[in-house]
Amino acid sequence: MIKVEGLTKKYAGITAVNDLNFTVEKGEIVGFLGPNGAGKSTTMRILSCYLSATSGRASVAGFDVASQSREVRSRVGYMPENVALYPEMRVQEYLEYRAALKGVRGRRNRQRVNAVKELCNLRDVEQKLIGALSKGYRQRVGLADALLHDPDLLILDEPTIGLDPNQIRQVRQLIKDLGKRHTILLSTHILSEVEMTCSRVLIIDRGRIAASDTPEALAGRVRTAGGIRAEIRAEAGDLEKALAALPGVRKAEVEEMPDGWHGCVLRTDAEHDPREEVARLAAARGWALRELGREQVNLERVFAEITQSEELR
Amino acid sequence: MNFFTLLNREIRAYFLSPVAWVVMFFFLLLTGFNFYAGVAALNRGPSEVTVVEAFFNTVFFWFGFVLIFPLITMRLFSEEYKMGTIEPLMTAPVRDSQVVLAKYGGALFFYIVLWLPSLLYFAVFTRVTRLEAAGAAGPFLGAYIMLLLIGMFYLAVGCLASALTRNQIVAAIMSFTVITLFFFTGLLNFFLLNVTPALRELTAYFSALEHMSEASRGFFDSRPVVFYLSLTVFVLFLTFHVFQSRRWRN
Numbered sequence: 001m002i003k004v005e006g007l008t009k010k011y012a013g014i015t016a017v018n019d020l021n022f023t024v025e026k027g028e029i030v031g032f033l034g035p036n037g038a039g040k041s042t043t044m045r046i047l048s049c050y051l052s053a054t055s056g057r058a059s060v061a062g063f064d065v066a067s068q069s070r071e072v073r074s075r076v077g078y079m080p081e082n083v084a085l086y087p088e089m090r091v092q093e094y095l096e097y098r099a100a101l102k103g104v105r106g107r108r109n110r111q112r113v114n115a116v117k118e119l120c121n122l123r124d125v126e127q128k129l130i131g132a133l134s135k136g137y138r139q140r141v142g143l144a145d146a147l148l149h150d151p152d153l154l155i156l157d158e159p160t161i162g163l164d165p166n167q168i169r170q171v172r173q174l175i176k177d178l179g180k181r182h183t184i185l186l187s188t189h190i191l192s193e194v195e196m197t198c199s200r201v202l203i204i205d206r207g208r209i210a211a212s213d214t215p216e217a218l219a220g221r222v223r224t225a226g227g228i229r230a231e232i233r234a235e236a237g238d239l240e241k242a243l244a245a246l247p248g249v250r251k252a253e254v255e256e257m258p259d260g261w262h263g264c265v266l267r268t269d270a271e272h273d274p275r276e277e278v279a280r281l282a283a284a285r286g287w288a289l290r291e292l293g294r295e296q297v298n299l300e301r302v303f304a305e306i307t308q309s310e311e312l313r
Numbered sequence: 314m315n316f317f318t319l320l321n322r323e324i325r326a327y328f329l330s331p332v333a334w335v336v337m338f339f340f341l342l343l344t345g346f347n348f349y350a351g352v353a354a355l356n357r358g359p360s361e362v363t364v365v366e367a368f369f370n371t372v373f374f375w376f377g378f379v380l381i382f383p384l385i386t387m388r389l390f391s392e393e394y395k396m397g398t399i400e401p402l403m404t405a406p407v408r409d410s411q412v413v414l415a416k417y418g419g420a421l422f423f424y425i426v427l428w429l430p431s432l433l434y435f436a437v438f439t440r441v442t443r444l445e446a447a448g449a450a451g452p453f454l455g456a457y458i459m460l461l462l463i464g465m466f467y468l469a470v471g472c473l474a475s476a477l478t479r480n481q482i483v484a485a486i487m488s489f490t491v492i493t494l495f496f497f498t499g500l501l502n503f504f505l506l507n508v509t510p511a512l513r514e515l516t517a518y519f520s521a522l523e524h525m526s527e528a529s530r531g532f533f534d535s536r537p538v539v540f541y542l543s544l545t546v547f548v549l550f551l552t553f554h555v556f557q558s559r560r561w562r563n
Binding site: 045048049050051052070071073074076078080082083084085086088089097098100101102103105142145 | 314315318319322326329330396397398399400401402403404405406407408560561
């Protein structure tokens with residue numbers, strides 16, 4: 001469905017996307033994961049024909065985004081990162097206008113507008129001025145717009161940003177349902193979102209693909225990136241040595257806390273989980289142990305891990 | 314088909330925004346006063362000018378006239394750039410040329426609507442005085458055709474300015490400057506010391522003042538027609554290319 005070869009986009013002085021290559025097959029839900037400024041939005045804007053690439057090629061459903069852009073646009077439903085709408089229009093009016101622009105006219109216009117209103121729960125605001133809508137509703141109008149012409153490919157740039165937890169859950173469920181009939185490329189920097197909705201993950205960093213994996217495999221990498229966290233009261237020198245000697249521990253970081261306890265972080269190999277050993281060690285030495293668990297991982301950690309290992313290779 | 318969908322939206326955007334009504338109100342106020350001044354001048358005694366000629370050749374008309382174009386056109390592209398609505402617009406399967414022409418068409422429509430009430434002035438004049446407002450059909454038609462021609466060109470200039478920037482004020486200043494230069498070129502003759510016949514000829518060719526005064530006296534000259542039509546097409550062509558270049562500039 002999507003084929004990207006050697007795609008590069010340079011803004012004045014900055015290379016936003018650097019020799020990007022990837023393909024997305026029909027029916028996949030692919031998550032585009034990366035920190036801010038990694039090139040996600042730029043890539044999506046090129047695929048939806050809003051921007052031109054500096055070099056390289058990209059095609060959607062067999063049509064080139066540069067030379068056959070209108071063919072591409074009529075097959076892509078794109079929801080930009082900041083959904084911008086005309087504030088003086090009513091929701092109903094806006095959707096009818098957008099559908100007509102996308103070539104959906106006459107009776108089909110009415111049908112499609114009704115269908116997307118239903119899908120995105122917009123029934124109760126159809127007569128409201130867009131300027132008076134909350135962020136969550138505006139976001140849903142943007143999503144409804146992307147669905148109007150029943151596109152083969154949906155490109156959603158951070159579709160859940162700015163929504164409340166309830167709405168996020170609804171939108172994720174909606175994306176999952178849509179994935180049964182559409183190919184979807186969505187971007188996010190929320191890890192759990194990818195795990196919940198996507199069949200494949202592309203990690204993009206500084207304009208390049210850093211990894212392409214299933215969410216499960218990615219989750220595995222994330223766990224090892226996280227390490228083990230423990231809070232123990234003991235002699236510092238002793239503690240560090242003992243922890244580092246545990247099987248599977250690559251490195252032990254010990255830090256004194258204000259109340260005299262020690263916060264410890266253990267970096268381990270992928271297959272090792274030394275929590276049991278830590279507990280046993282503490283019991284054997286008579287140390288007080290008040291916390292033992294996995295470190296909360298954020299995306300930055302994963303990126304650091306993945307991009308660093310890429311560089312080592 | 315897409316063109317009419319876009320044009321429809323452009324026209325509605327004008328009439329749904331308060332700016333349009335404010336512009337219309339003050340424009341009517343100004344032209345109404347201008348008309349009153351013209352009639353008052355004729356009342357003072359016998360005159361060689363008709364009320365139509367008096368109407369289109371006063372300072373009130375000039376200033377109102379050059380000011381409305383920046384106000385009508387400044388939002389066309391700039392507003393969409395600024396709000397970001399340009400993104401959904403241009404990711405729909407529309408041609409760049411359709412968007413440019415629809416925006417221009419919307420502005421032209423609003424411009425025409427702005428002038429419609431002025432027809433009423435002359436209708437009232439004829440009814441009350443039982444005199445022909447323009448003396449004959451020629452000057453009347455001439456004045457309105459010239460109004461349309463000059464308007465077409467100045468609106469195109471405004472479109473171009475708006476396509477160049479996301480800031481409406483900057484767009485308005487750019488188009489105001491260019492339009493003022495074009496409109497008042499004819500006054501150059503009064504300021505320069507040595508006006509050669511060739512220079513007079515040249516400024517007359519550019520001078521909207523001259524064009525308007527000729528047309529409202531019933532003279533038909535094909536040169537301004539060619540001048541305004543060709544410039545309109547040229548500036549719209551530039552607008553189209555500026556608009557297209559956003560894909561690379563961003």
